[in-house]
Amino acid sequence: MINKLSNAQIAWRAAQDIEDGVYVNLGIGFPELVARFQPAGREAVFHTENGVLGFGAAPPSGAEHWDLINAGKKAITLKPGAAFFHHADSFAMVRGGHLDVAILGAYQVAENGDLANWSTGPNDVPAVGGAMDLVHGAKRVAVVTEHVTKHGQPKLVRRCSMPLTGVACVNRIYTSLAVIDIESSRFVLREKLPAVSLDELQSVTAAELKIDGTVVDLTVPGDVS
């Protein structure tokens, strides 16, 4: 049994690629964890599509302002330099190419960069939120995800079988086993857990993993859990 990364560890790895001074949108749920691991000395400004730039952690219980929430409807606080704006301006920031990074969750990612993350099929009540806007607006679109589903099925595939959120939009995938870039419609393996062999990784990935240069060991500090 491979000792795969936890969600917090995947989020830590994704946070290492966020440069100083960039504007970042984190999807609801798992991607929100990325904000906890900003490297020292770097300041990213977090955008939430419901109209806040520069928000911080959740307030203590009882100190919430329920008009001050994030896209996941959770209470937030403000950092110095924060700003409020309406929804059309918020998505002008997204669509207009002003947002540097969007990090989202995924049901499936295809080797050409297609992303499926909004609908599990016709039996579900469909809900899309801002995901379809974010994937075509941010300069860099990254995904954080388990490498396989809870039933062991690959989430990195040749073509998505689930309804698409966006076409050819993902640049980088941080999984519980590896870091993979999408270049020229191919998965390019950049990092993998040292305990996982290439064959093992390929066996749980439903499209070919290209090697282009050195594959770096994916390591996370022990105190990140």
Added chain:
Amino acid sequence: MDKTKFNLAEAVVDIPDGATVMIGGFGGAGAPIELIHSLLERFRATGHPKHLTLVNNNAGNGHVGLGALIECGTVKRLICSFPRSVDSRAFSQKYRAKEIELELVPQGTFAERIRAGGAGIPAFYTPTALGTDLARNKPVAEFDGRMYLQERWLKADFALIKAEVGDEHGNLTYRMAGRNFNPLMAMAAQCTVAQVRRIVPAGRIDPETVVTPGIFVTRVVEVSDPQQEEQLNRAGAIF
């Protein structure tokens, strides 16, 4: 010029059957709970207005506000981006029973369609949703070598919105992330009704800080201690 001579009941009394009604808010933030409840009370007392088309980003949470309005059966059709919440049973039960129609719109497109409605722009092009199920039957066009999807404006008969301070002219300011869709919807409706925490005389809002100029606002109602959906739900409230 005095747009503040209305109470909550008078503010919604002329919304007709079959109307398209935009309701501001994102989840509970900026949601005009008292205006929604006033509309719901009118429906319970008179059976009208019925067959409403509702425009809101969400589909309610729990059994207050939008959730209660959907639950009572007055909503025929919902246009939104995210009809799920901690407790969106009111909507999901009606949706599964095919008692309510849903038009799902990506959130940025939803916002821009409303803005376009208020700005007199009948259609626009966006990269959002291109190549997805939500692009079905929509025209596409190439601009500068990239494909875009055509989306149409969204307008309403009424908008029910929430703001922080309003004056006799209808000028409005907002509170934190309670702003969200409220300024856009104010522009996109024939009749915009704003509930505000405080009404002040003209001249008391610094013109530099006005977010929604009064030209977009028809009626202003003071609700000095507005309820928040989140707190009502935590208290287990049912309206």
